[in-house]
Amino acid sequence: MKAGDSGPDVRAGDELPKLTIPITRTLIVAGALASRDYQDVHHDAELARQKGAPDIFMNILTTNGLVGRYITDHFGPTAVLRKVAIRLGAPNYPGDTMVLSGTVTAVDGTTARIRVTGANGLGNHVTGTVTVHLGAAR
Amino acid sequence: MSGIPYERLKAFEGRTAAATGAGKDPVNEAMIRHWCEAMGDAHPAYRGPDAIAPPTMLQAWTMGGLSGHTGRFAAHDELFALLDGAGYTSVVATDCEQEYLRPLRPGDRIVYDSVIESVSECKTTKLGTGHFVTTRMEVRVDGDPEPVGTHRFRILKYAPVRTEAPVPGDAPAAPPERQERQEPAPRRPRPVINRDNAGFWEGVAEHRLLIQRCGGCAALRFPWLPGCRACGSAKWDTVEASGAATVFSYVVMHHPPFPAFAPPYAVALLELAEGVRMVSNVVGVPYDEVRIGMPVRLEFLRVDEEWELPVFHAGPASNGRQAGNGLTGSGG
Incomplete structure (x- = not known):
């Protein structure tokens, strides 16, 4: 399937280049504060440990933002996010690395659906589906 | 920690969690810039005079921040107090589903309505035992009845268990599980x-x-x-068995991963045409498109050099075996 006569050539089955994101303490804290999420488990390691986690971990809003960025980085300036649906699994702890990968599962006109996975050293941190409008003809 | 009668929790379903809550700040360039810096997002649409907010910021505009929420309805606080009181004091977000209907721009004042969509029965997870709470929020710009987006959010309110979970930063070079991946692929249990x-x-x-x-x-x-x-x-x-079956029930395995199994994948209880049921995998369809009642057909999947296993391929295809269709079918 072609996305449109003058649109980008995107087909079901296309694999997106992987994006590697180092999970730094700074990224976790900056993401939590930029999303106005002051839950202590996202910035205070001692309190995170008291709640059963080995360290602070990334909040879901940051994961959501990174998944969105992964898609628009790939599809370019005209790409507009329509839906982002994610599920979290293994937490993103400091010192780990998350590798985002994506596969186009459907293209309908100028809208594409992409299955996204973000894997860290413990397993899949995030799995989800993004629907993106690929933008007007350029 | 003590159990809560499920009827008490179930009674919260459908109740309003927030009515016309207001974002603490209007959509603004500074928060957009801070977000983009944190995410490393250089998308040009989020900068300049005609900037829109990154759609994934939708929830950020509704957050209470350090000073907390105002405008939440009693139902939300009552439910959380009930769960806290029973020992389910920790919270972790598990799912977020957002739909973006139109862009937000600096100056837009956010209002939102939120409803408690569901409260699960007591579930035991790796983190601990607790209840999943799902809320659905509709976000609007003040004065405009049309929503700009919807936001379904699921959290687990749980009683933490103390675990010695591995901390990746403590590993010398790579987390142990990553090193294991360099070794020969693990095989399915015999x-x-x-x-x-x-x-x-x-x-x-x-x-x-x-x-x-x-x-x-x-x-x-x-x-x-x-x-x-x-x-x-x-x-x-x-x-x-004739090979014809339907999905009687299923779960999707996300975490934790087991050797030789790459999550997420669907584990289904199949009802064979003969009437008996068996547990197997559904293949040939993405894990999130498996549905109860879906017709499937027996095929045999080679999982390693020694073993083939009976699995079930989506669709009532007349030829039971479809060469080349594996666990990672790229459905449409």
Whole structure:
């Protein structure tokens, strides 16, 4: 399937280049504060440990933002996010690395659906589906 | 920690969690810039005079921040107090589903309505035992009845268990599990074969799915057992399954990962046309498109050099085996 006569050539089955994101303490804290999420488990390691986690971990809003960025980085300036649906699994702890990968599962006109996975050293941190409008003809 | 009667939790479903809550700040360039810096997002649409907010910021505009929420309805606070009081004091977000209907721009004032969509029964997870709470929020710009987006959010309110979970930063170079990945691919667990079930595995080796039939009362049974649960007879013969089945129920396995199994994947309880049920994988369809009632058909999947297993391929295709279709079908 072609996305449109003058649109980008995107087909079901296309694999997106992987994006590697180092999970730094700074990224976790900056993401939590930029999303106005002051839950202590996202910035205070001692309190995170008291709640059963080995360290602070990334909040879901940051994961959501990174998944969105992964898609628009790939599809370019005209790409507009329509839906982002994610599920979290293994937490993103400091010192780990998350590798985002994506596969186009459907293209309908100028809208594409992409299955996204973000894997860290413990397993899949995030799995989800993004629907993106690929933008007007350029 | 004490259990809460589920009816008490269930009663919160459908109740308003927030009515016309207002974002603490209007959509603004500074928060957009801070977000983009944190995410490393250089998308040009989020900068300049005609900037829109990154759509994934939708929830950020509704957050209470350090000073907390105002405008939440009693139902939300009551539910959380009930869960806190029962020992489910920790919270972790598990799912977020957002739909963006139109862009937000600096100056837009956010208002939102939120409803408690569901509260799960008590679930035990790796983190601890607790209840999943799902809320659905509709976000609007003040003065405009049309929503700009919707936001479904699921959290687990749980009583933490103390675990010695690995901390990746403590590992010398790479987390242990990553190092293991360099080694030969782990194999599926081996079946335990004994005289009570050997006939089943012999059938699998011949690409036949065999169901036991009681020699006394003719009742079909699966999995294989030495005697009949209906009449007690130890006599039996077999019936070969036609291969037609439907999904009776299923779960999607996300975490934790087990060697030789790459999550997420669907584990289904299949009802065979003959009436017995068995647990297997559904293949040929993305894990999140498996549905109860979906027709499937038997095929045999080679999982390593030694083993083939009966699995079920989505769709009532007449040819049971479709070469080249594996676990990672790229559905449409």
